[in-house]
Amino acid sequence: MAYTAGVLTLSDKGALGEREDTAGPLIKEALQKEGFDVVAYRILPDDYEEILVVLVDWVDRKGIDLIVTTGGTGLAPRDVTPEATKAAIEREVPGIAEAIRMEGMRHTPYAMLTRGIAGVRKQSLIINLPGSPKAVEESLEVILPVLNHALEKLKGSPKECARN
């Protein structure tokens, strides 16, 4: 059974139509290739309240299994995606965010500047990716292989974790 996914792009320029969002569609395509049913996609400005409302709605009302955000994880004053995500989740999954930074560091030292987090709300997983398409590609490479297993565990599947 395919898990559902939502893609949320956080970008002031994107929300104003001043720059085409190529990061969001990139995530959408990668998730579809991984077997996810992408049922939601939106671009929002870097607004804490707006981001929190959508994250909660996509989990609590739409029951979306996986939400991947892109953008707004940096140090700029308006970068608030991690803070909104923190307010939306019940338990953090630090290993996913750490893996994203570790992989990023293989490409650029700037990768240490993404404050993105990952966590669970009810039976859904929310993951923050940085905003640039290059960062998205590099981050997806490392997290795609674990997403379906993570959701199986989150939803109480008795399946053993693979003993690699």
Ligand SMILES: Nc1ncnc2c1ncn2[C@@H]1O[C@H](COP(=O)(O)OP(=O)(O)OP(=O)(O)O)[C@@H](O)[C@H]1O
């Ligand atoms: N959704 C996106 N689609 C395409 N390119 C993006 C996207 N988000 C970011 N980028 C690219 O990555 C760079 C760094 O991302 P950053 O979040 O700092 O964007 P920004 O343009 O400064 O702010 P905002 O996207 O909120 O307007 C941007 O300058 C842009 O080139």
Ligand SMILES: Nc1nc2c(c(=O)[nH]1)N[C@H]1C(S)=C(S)[C@@H](COP(=O)(O)O)O[C@H]1N2
């Ligand atoms: N893998 C990877 N991670 C990356 C980058 C990158 O190029 N590759 N860019 C970094 C930079 S320059 C910034 S400012 C932070 C935060 O980006 P955001 O504000 O677009 O979320 O992501 C970082 N993470």
